[in-house]
Amino acid sequence: MSQTFDEISAQLRRRHRRSARLKWVSMGALGLAGLFLLWFFSDMLGKGLPAFQQAQIQVEIDYNEDAARMGRAALDRDLSRLVSRTFERMIPVQMRENPELLGSKETRWVLADSEVDQYLKGHRHKLNDAQRALVDELEAEGRVELRFNTTFFTTGDSKMPEASGILSAAVGTIMTMLVTLAIAFPIGVMTAVYLEEFAPDNRFTQAIEININNLAAIPSILFGLLGLAIFINFFGVPRSSPLVGGMTLALMTLPVIIIATRTALRSVPDAIRHAAFGVGCSRWQVVRDHVLPLAMPGIMTGSIIGLAQAMGETAPLIIVGMVAFIPDVSASLTEAATVLPAQVFTWAGEPEKAFVEKTAGGILVLLAILIFLNATAVILRKKFERRW
C-alpha cells in the first residue's frame, strides 16, 4: 500500500460526504413528494368538504288546484325561486298519487336551490339583490340553514347540483367490481397455479409468461377497445352495463392477479411440497391443502391492489359506454350504470359552479374507498404473512 494515511482519510471524508449528500437528496425527494400530496389533499378537502353540507329551506306547501299542474304554485312566489326544482316537480306527482292532499297545507324543510347554497357558503352565486335580501332575512329567522348533505349519499346524478349524489355511481362501482372479481380472481389464480405448479418449463410457457408480463403494462384504453369489439359487438352484452364494464376491467386485472399469485406461490418453500409428496399426496392435494392456503394472503393482497387499480379506471369504460348520465339507482347487471371515477369526470365538465364542490366531494369519497382497500391489503399481509 503506497497510499499515505492522509490520502486515505481524505478519501474517507469524501466518501462520507457523498453518502451524506445522497441522504439529503433522497430526503428532499421524499419531502417534495410529501408536499405535493399535502397540497393535493388540502386542495381537495378545502373544495370538497363543503359538498357534505347543503342548504335547506323551510317552506309552507299549499296543495291547491294550480299546484296539481305546476308544482311551483304550491309555494310562496318569492320563495319558489329559492327552492330546488327537484322538489317542485314532485308536487304534482304526489298530488296525483294522494288525492286527499288537495286543499291541505304543510310546513316542511326542503332542499334549497344550489344558488342559495352557494351564497350561504360564500361562493360565487347568481342571486339578485332582492333574493339575497330574502335569504338573509330567512337566515336571521332560522328558516334557511346548512345541514348535513344526506342527498349526496342517497341519490344518483342530477342536472341540478343540489340534488346530485354519488349513490348510483357507488352501486355501479360495486357491481362492476363484483363482476371483475368473479371473472378475474378464479381465472387468474387458476392460470397462475397451472403455470407455477403444473406447466413444464418450455418455450411455449415462457412465451405465455412474457405475454402476461406485457399485458400488465398495456395502456388501459386498449382493453376498452377489446371489450367493445368482443363483448358488445360480438357477444351482444348490453352497452353501458356493469356486466360489460366488469368483464372489460377483468381483462385488465387478470395479469395483475396472475403475477401476484405466481409470486405468492413461488414464496412457498419447496420443502413443504416435498414433505407433502413424501407422505403420498397427489399434486392436486399438495396444491389444494398446502400450497394455496399458505399463498392465500399474498394472493389476496395482489387481488385487492389489482381491484383498487381497476376501480380508479375510466378510460376503458368510456369506450364501453359507462360514462353516462345515470340518475336512477339500479342494482341490475344488465342495465346502464356508471362508476365513481366516471361520475367525477362527468361532474368536472358541468358548467354550473356548484358542481366544483361535488367533483371534489366525489374524489374524496373515491379516495376514502381506495385508502380503505389498500389498508385492508396491508393489514391482510401483516396479519397472515409468514417468513420461512
Add this chain to the structure above:
Amino acid sequence: MNRILTSRTFKTTAIAAAVMGMATVAHARDQIRIVGSSTVYPFASYVTEEFGAVTEYPTPVIESTGSGGGIRLFCNGVGEGTPDISNASRRIKAAELERCIENGVTDVTEVKIGSDGIVFAQSSTNESVDLTLEQLFLAVAAKVPGQGDKQGELIDNPYQKWSDIDASLPEREISIYGPPSTSGTRDAFEELVMEAVSEEIDGYGGEGYTDIRADGAYIDAGENDNLIVQRLTEDTDAFGIFGYSFLVENPNALIAADIDGVEAESEAISAGDYPIARSLFFYVKNQHADAVPPLYEYVDMFVSEMMIGEEGYLGDLGLIPLPEGEREQTREKVANRAALQVADL
C-alpha cells in the same frame, strides 16, 4: 392433473355460457336509449332526468358520443341494441341519412330544438371589444393573404398582436384558448368562421380554408370548456372559444366580444343576427315507437313550452329558444311523426 384441468375448463365454459345467456335476452324495453352531441347533452340529460322523475318510466340512458359518432350508432340498424334517439349539433348529412336508409332505418323524424351560440370571450377585467368575422379569422388562420410585395400570396400568419391586424384593436398578444379538433364546437367554428370568411376574401381561391395556426397563438385547451373558463380568469390577456352556456354560467367573470357589431346574447342568436350560431337537433327512430312505449312521451316533453319555450327550463341552462313560429313547426312535425327524406337535406 386431469381433474384440475377439467375444473378449469368447466369454469371457463360456465362463464362463457352465462355471458351468452344474458346477451340473448331480448324484449321490448321501457328505457329509451339516447346517444349523440356533447353540446345537446346538457339539455337532453335535463329532460331525461325530469322524465324519469315525473313519469312511471325509467330515466332514459344518455351517452355523449359527439354528433357524428351518435348518428353512426343510430344508423346501424333497427332493433334492441340500437339507440332510439340521436342528438346532433348540426343537421344530419345526406350521406348519413342514405346509410341509415340502407341499414333499414327508413322512418326518422327530425326535431329542431333551439340554437347554440359560440362565443369569443375574455376576462371581464378587460374593456369589451368589437371584432369582425374577418379579424377573427386573421387571428386564428395558419396562412393569411400577404400585404405589400407579398400581395396575392398566402404567407404564414405574421400577426402577433391584435393591433397588428387592425390599429383600432387592443395592443395585446394574440392568445386564444380553443377546443381541440375532435370537438363539435371546433367543427362549428371552422365552418361558421373559417370557411365563411375564406370563401369571401381573395387568396384562397374561393375555397373554404380551415387550418388553424400552430405557432402557439392558438392553444388547444381540451374538450372541457370549464378549463378554458378557468384559464381566462387567470390569463386575462387571452381570449377563449366556447359554448354560450358557459358564458351564462359565468356572468361576472367573463365578457364576450361583439362579432360584426352584434352582442352575443340570447335574442340576437335566436334571431340569427349573431354570426357564430348553429341549430341543435335530435333525430327519432319512429320504427322503435311501438317497441319502446315511452319514446314519444319523452319527445313531447322535450318540445313542450315548459322546456324549449321562451321561459323554459332549458333556457336557464343556456339553450337559445327558437322563434315562436318555429317552435310550433317543431311540435307539428312531432305530432305528425314526419319522416325525413334525403331530398329535404
